[in-house]
Structure formats: C-alpha cells, structure tokens
Amino acid sequence: MAEAKRIDGKAVAARIIETVKASTETLKAKTGTAPGLAVVIVGEDPASQVYVGSKAKTAKECGFTSIKHELDAETSEETLLKVVRDLNADPAVNGILVQLPLPKHIDEAKVIQTIDPDKDVDGFHLINVGRLSTGALAEAFVPCTPAGSMLLVREVLGDDLSGKNAVIVGRSNIVGKPMAQLLLAANATVTIAHSRTRDLQAVCRGADILVAAVGRPEMLTGDYVKDGAVVIDVGINRIEAPEKGLKEDGTPKTRLVGDVNYAEASEKAAAITPVPGGVGPMTIAMLMANTLRSACRVAGAEAPKF
Ligand SMILES: NC(=O)C1=CN([C@@H]2O[C@H](COP(=O)(O)OP(=O)(O)OC[C@H]3O[C@@H](n4cnc5c(N)ncnc54)[C@H](OP(=O)(O)O)[C@@H]3O)[C@@H](O)[C@H]2O)C=CC1
Numbered sequence: 001m002a003e004a005k006r007i008d009g010k011a012v013a014a015r016i017i018e019t020v021k022a023s024t025e026t027l028k029a030k031t032g033t034a035p036g037l038a039v040v041i042v043g044e045d046p047a048s049q050v051y052v053g054s055k056a057k058t059a060k061e062c063g064f065t066s067i068k069h070e071l072d073a074e075t076s077e078e079t080l081l082k083v084v085r086d087l088n089a090d091p092a093v094n095g096i097l098v099q100l101p102l103p104k105h106i107d108e109a110k111v112i113q114t115i116d117p118d119k120d121v122d123g124f125h126l127i128n129v130g131r132l133s134t135g136a137l138a139e140a141f142v143p144c145t146p147a148g149s150m151l152l153v154r155e156v157l158g159d160d161l162s163g164k165n166a167v168i169v170g171r172s173n174i175v176g177k178p179m180a181q182l183l184l185a186a187n188a189t190v191t192i193a194h195s196r197t198r199d200l201q202a203v204c205r206g207a208d209i210l211v212a213a214v215g216r217p218e219m220l221t222g223d224y225v226k227d228g229a230v231v232i233d234v235g236i237n238r239i240e241a242p243e244k245g246l247k248e249d250g251t252p253k254t255r256l257v258g259d260v261n262y263a264e265a266s267e268k269a270a271a272i273t274p275v276p277g278g279v280g281p282m283t284i285a286m287l288m289a290n291t292l293r294s295a296c297r298v299a300g301a302e303a304p305k306f
C-alpha cells in the first residue's frame, strides 16, 4: 500500500474560520453586535491549558467578543452555577463553554445541565444530546470534536457513508458516543469499542473508517488498521521526548502524539489525520462555527453550513 494521504486538519479548520469570519462581518453589519463566547475555567488542569489559549486567539480572529472566567480550584459548585446562570442571562453571550474536567468536588453533570441549551456550544446538554441522537441535526449543537472529525471524514469519503464499516474506539459522552451518532446519521454501519471489547485488533481491522478516542499514546499500531482505511486520530497525549533535550527544570521536553501510531498506520491507511494538526484545530474551528450559529439564531439570520 502506498503512503497514506495526510488529512490536513489545520488547513480545513482555516477554511472554516475564514467562512465564520466573513459571516460574522455580515451579522455585525445587520445587528451591530458580534457573537459572544464565554469560556469558564476552574483550576489549572494542564491538559485543558493547551486548548484555552488557541480558543481565545481564534475567537478574536473571527471577530467575536470573547470573555474568560478563571476561577480558582477551590471554587464552590454554587459559585460556578451562579457564573453559568449569569452568562445564561447575558444577551451579549451566545456561547458558553465550561472547560472539562472540573475539580472532583463539583458535579460536572449538574453544571452542564445548568447551561442554557441554546448557548451550549459544546453540545453536552441533554437537550442537544437528545436532538443529535434522534437525528434532529438542524436544531442540535453537535459536540465540536466529533463534528470536526466528521468533516475530515467527509473530506475524503464525501457525505454518504453507505456500506462503510466505522469503528470508534472509546465511548465517552464527549467524543465516542456523539461520533457514533454522526457516522450513523451519515449511513455508516457503526461499532463502538471500549476497554471491555474482546479482540480489539480484529474489530478495528474490520473498519473502513477507524476513529481513535482512547487517550492512550500510540496504542493503535499498524496491526489495527485495514488496508485502505480512513483513520481519524482524536487522541491528544503529551509524552516525554528525551531526544528533544531537557527543559530548564531538568525534566525532559515533551511532544504531542495521538492514540494511533502514525508511522505504522500510514503504511496501511488510505488517509490519516496527524497529531498535532488533525482533529485538534477542527475542534476549535467547530466551536467558532457553533457560536456563530447561536448568534445567527438569535438574530434570525441564516448561518453558513459546514
Ligand atoms: N482533539 C481534540 O479536540 C480532543 C481530543 N481529546 C482526546 O481524545 C482522547 C479521548 O478522550 P475522551 O473521550 O475524553 O476520553 P475518556 O477517557 O473519557 O474515554 C476513553 C475511552 O477509551 C476507552 N479505552 C481506554 N483504554 C482502552 C483500551 N486499552 N482498549 C480499548 N478502549 C480503551 C475507555 O473505555 P471504558 O469506557 O471501558 O473505560 C473509554 O471509553 C484523549 O486522548 C483526549 O485527550 C478529547 C477531546 C477533544
């Protein structure tokens, strides 16, 4: 098999952001206000930090107003719920994202269900989960990572996945389950695998579309990949990279890797997303797209389709 096509998530994301930017200008001309995105961060989870910086930068690039609430790790659940309720009531805010995971003493589900479903640009509220799972895609906010992953699948295979076998490794509410819903809605035959799956390798080798959302660095080696498969690597894992030398504090420098062993998998796959530069940038682009859509809804304006 020839070397796989590298699916350039960064380039596709840049295209989406250009569209969001143009549409934001039109909306501003019409209503005089810009879409508003509020990000709430509690404590300092290192995995979350990667995401937060580029989000604010991209929101600004799109012409949004972007506000950030940084609360310390000891913040009470009640205080956080009040922040969310205030954002719900603020007409300048179209999208609310509460960065996950939250500290252990806070009930994550309760916080998510407090977000106004019409400002739930993460798509985690039960109302949006229900819309997605009943196929009411036009009304739903779809979670950003699966939505972005799906656009990358479409780049290669088009809109209709009839006859394709899709395997998703991972069953989280944030990635695995909504990804399954989207693939199903596009007519793929869907299998969700997880830590209790027997003979994962054989299951994955049946996949025309293989989505890795496991959180284990380079776990899916070449042996998990069918010849000609489309491989979407959602994983973001920071591992030590002694070959890059040491940081100032004497510990090894790090690098990002996915859940797929890229070098091995790309010898078998027809197309594969890299890490970084694959799904990650798409997640941020879809957050902007969802926020724009929310603002368009309020203004009674048409939002672009992605
Ligand atoms: N690119 C992006 O924008 C984003 C990337 N991510 C990344 O995606 C990955 C997954 O995230 P998330 O879904 O939140 O992770 P979770 O930890 O919530 O879920 C991981 C899933 O993988 C399954 N799993 C774990 N180990 C194995 C194994 N050995 N064999 C088979 N299945 C296994 C778990 O199974 P079980 O349910 O049985 O425990 C679980 O369903 C992470 O690397 C995360 O950093 C996440 C969000 C956004």
Ligand SMILES: Nc1nc(=O)c2c([nH]1)NC[C@@H]1CN(c3ccc(C(=O)N[C@@H](CCC(=O)O)C(=O)O)cc3)C=[N+]21
Pocket (backbone or CB within 6 Å): 047, 048, 050, 051, 054, 097, 098, 099, 100, 101, 122, 144, 145, 236, 256, 275, 276, 277, 278, 279, 280, 281, 283, 284
């Ligand atoms: N409420 C909530 N919504 C989320 O969507 C959410 C969250 N919480 N918590 C954390 C995870 C993780 N996540 C990432 C998004 C983009 C990159 C990203 O842009 N990655 C770049 C790499 C950046 C770098 O180089 O460090 C890339 O893959 O190219 C990474 C991780 C969103 N998450």
